[in-house]
Amino acid sequence: MTNSRRDFIKKTALASTVLSVPSYGFTILKKPELSNQIIGHGNFKYRVHKSWGNLDPNTTPIKNCHEMVLDSKGRLIMVTDETKNNIIIYDKSGKLIKTWGHEYKSGHGLTLFNEGEEDVLFICDPNGGKVIKTTVDGKVLTELPNPKKIGVYTEKMRYKPTETAIAPNGDIYVSDGYGSDWILQFNKNGEFIRKFGGKGHKDEQLNNAHGVAIDDRDPNNITLLCTSRVHNSFKRFTLDGKYISTIYLPGAYVCRPVVDGENIYSGVCWSRMKYLERVPDSGFVTILDRNDKVVSNPGGEKPKYKGGELQLMLQNTPLFNHCHDVCVDEDKNLYVCQWNANKSYPIKLERI
Structure with missing residues (x-):
């Protein structure tokens, strides 16, 4: 068999293999954690990294990713309601640094405050009726x-x-x-x-x-x-x-406001859809400017104003289930935590 014949057979076999692999909307050469999907509006557009925060659920399980903060060392600290690891600490690449906490059965709110030269956390446990102040390593300071x-x-x-x-x-x-x-x-x-x-x-x-x-x-x-x-x-x-x-913010069931720079960011847990009722799996992120005007809705429809009045805001892209919190890093990338999202880990939105 000639060399040219062998090359033809190899190329034909490779082409057949490629064609037999379902693409699921992306090319087989693409890294699975990076999507071509761009969401957002105006100067606030983002590339989606859906698998950024994925961990092994057998060793680091989650139920709901409730809130996340960025500490002074650049670590991303998240609270969950999973008592095997209430607090999960990531680096910015999505790598797990450490976990702690087993007592917060409904771990929900997480606030970071720089006290002198030390970061401290305030954790809310709604069903326990508790607000606990801790170090970033989990030592309880007061309640x-x-x-x-x-x-x-x-x-x-x-x-x-x-x-x-x-x-x-x-x-x-x-x-x-x-x-x-x-x-x-x-x-x-x-x-x-x-x-x-x-x-x-x-x-x-x-x-x-x-x-x-x-x-x-x-x-x-x-x-x-x-x-x-x-x-x-x-x-x-x-x-x-x-x-x-x-x-x-008509149509947007917003969670906490997150103030960063000149902007306010918030996860939208539900949006109003048909018949103006809130519906499941209709979340997105909303971003306001220094004048409290909505300038971008990543995962939602482009904000529209008529006569100075903001119009109804709805989900546009079925990427999110129920956005519960947004954390902003120094490069203005966003990390989105979700509630009731099939135990999914945080999604990173890379600012472009």
């Missing part, structure tokens, strides 16, 4: 008092804290998002100061106060952003609890 035990709540009131925010002076704001929808303010020593909000439909009230964040984009006018998820809104308060304004 905030339960409002029922200090006369702030009656015994019949529910207390299921979902999130915290820490003011520059160390004051701690706790959102009782699965309980009675109050924002509870404590000083840095854990002494109760006041509560505000509460469940209702008035401007100064909240409905599913799922998240809370310090908005320090204007250092001369630091305020508090509180999620009112059923209202599809963030509500702005002064640091002493006086209502200022509402950022209405």
Whole structure:
């Protein structure tokens, strides 16, 4: 057999093999963890790395990836409600560094605060009615008092804290998002100061106060952003609890606001679809500019304004199930944590 004949047979066999392999929407030469898919709008577009945070579920299982923060060492710290490893710490390549925590059965909220020269964490365990302050390595430093035990709540009131925010002076704001929808303010020593909000439909009230964040984009006018998820809104308060304004995000059941640079980021757990009801597996990410205007919806429809009013926002790309949190790194890449997403690990969105 001639060399040219052998080459022809080899090339024909290779071509047959390639054609017999299903592509599933990507070429066989593509790295499986990197997608060609680009999502987002305007200056906020992202390449999807769907498998970035995948770990071995036999050794590092998760149920729900609730929230993630970036510490001063550049590590990505995530809280889950899996007691085999409540806290999972990644490096930015998605490699596992370490895990800890076995006691937070409903681990939900995770806030990082730099106290002096040390990072500390505030963990919310809603079903346990607890807010715990720890080191980044898991040493418990203190626990905030339960409002029922200090006369702030009656015994019949529910207390299921979902999130915290820490003011520059160390004051701690706790959102009782699965309980009675109050924002509870404590000083840095854990002494109760006041509560505000509460469940209702008035401007100064909240409905599913799922998240809370310090908005320090204007250092001369630091305020508090509180999620009112059923209202599809963030509500702005002064640091002493006086209502200022509402950022209405029609169609978006937003989780906590994440303030980074000039922008606010948030996971959208559900969006309103047919008949204006929230539907499962309809999440996306929403991004607001310094003027609180939505500029991009990765995984959602392009934001539209008519007469200055934001129009209904819906999922556009069926990439996400229920986006629960967004973490932003120094390069403005996003890491998306999801609830009720078939035990999926975080997805990285690489800024392009």
